């Protein structure tokens with residue numbers, strides 16, 4: 001089956017692109033071109049925004065009752081659920097995520113989001129009549145924010161598209177999605193499902209392209225809100241543009257999360273947890289627990305055990321079900337990770353496993369070896385900067401207060417975990433760490449609850465009623481006061 005495409009999804013139909021530019025999707029494993037699709041241009045973005053604007057200003061979608069939109073999104077949910085395997089394979093093919101991770105998270109987590117958002121939308125106070133403070137009633141309405149620009153990254157592409165498209169649809173917004181140039185393919189499957197589900201024409205458009213095309217979309221006067229997931233550097237730029245134009249904006253950005261191992265933690269369980277949470281998606285995960293904080297007394301033994309577990313993980317072809325760590329998405333990402341591995345050694349961190357060099361038995365592909373550094377000082381760049389590869393830093397702490405201090409000594413504040421036999425003690429640690437999400441002996445995102453970053457990890461929240469509300473504007477209608 002070919003994954004090639006020759007059209008863009010603009011205005012809810014398959015449209016001829018404005019230019020002949022092509023995006024070549026290259027397998028990070030074989031380094032061969034696996035698909036060619038049109039590369040969106042600024043003219044395509046203009047057409048998509050014009051369609052979304054018309055659909056918002058004049059079309060049925062924002063004017064439907066929430067229950068009608070819920071029904072269509074419910075249909076979409078069923079259609080999506082029937083295509084999970086296909087979605088997982090497409091994502092692993094385009095960006096190299098191990099199929100074990102795609103089948104567990106990349107494909108099904110977006111479906112779980114849809115279901116969670118549906119449950120929230122059914123209970124959401126779309127129009128709420130409340131007693132005012134002056135004796136009369138006030139009707140508070142949550143109206144759609146307008147035309148949404150949704151900009152996802154390549155690492156969890158479908159996940160970060162649906163985290164924006166679903167709340168936008170449920171609230172009555174219209175959307176232009178700009179997938180990352182590395183991962184345009186999964187969005188084509190979504191486009192087919194949107195048509196099949198009966199989402200009206202022009203409500204969603206999808207135009208994959210690069211940074212300039214993305215920035216054109218952000219600046220476009222027809223856009224009311226930008227929902228972005230990606231790097232902190234791009235987030236700052238986008239936030240600045242939106243600030244100037246007073247556009248609504250939500251930003252899900254980078255992280256450098258700390259896993260705090262308390263002395264009473266079950267070592268085997270913590271290591272098993274970190275084998276997933278530290279290097280999931282080959283380390284290309286914003287919530288990856290890449291700093292591992294261990295008391296001085298247990299540091300060496302824990303670091304050795306962690307290194308032996310991480311070093312034994314199977315690196316290889318993303319489509320092999322046994323693979324635990326796949327290639328980096330692109331050569332420039334491989335080079336970036338290797339630069340950090342070299343930097344860690346220069347900074348004086350102790351390399352326990354991994355290091356630069358091609359993993360055994362792999363002749364092609366942008367692979368790096370899963371790497372663990374021990375004796376890391378939190379001031380080192382490998383502890384401060386987001387590497388976005390399978391590289392962990394084990395950092396010693398003096399006592400629990402010191403561990404919390406180190407966890408907080410970061411420009412980021414996205415996620416974190418604590419590992420302990422005492423859940424209450426873990427909760428106390430969670431209270432002290434300044435991050436948007438936190439896990440005690442686990443880290444499983446729950447889409448009923450808000451997700452997002454403190455500090456340079458972002459602005460605003462996705463998921464939960466808080467996330468849905470970010471696609472609405474509150475309007476207060478004052479009803480007549482009673483006669484005095």
Ligand code: NAD
Pocket residue numbers: 151152153154155156160178179180181209210211213214215216218229230231232234235237238251252253254255285286386388414453457458
């Ligand atoms: P990136 O910032 O380079 O690109 C993200 C998306 O934004 C892409 O579609 C890109 O084309 C577009 N883009 C880049 N610059 C832009 C600009 N100035 N204007 C408009 N669009 C622009 O990030 P990436 O390398 O694709 O993704 C990795 C980053 O994403 C990591 O930092 C990771 O932590 C972060 N991330 C965060 C979350 C979260 O929920 N907090 C989730 C996944 C990934």
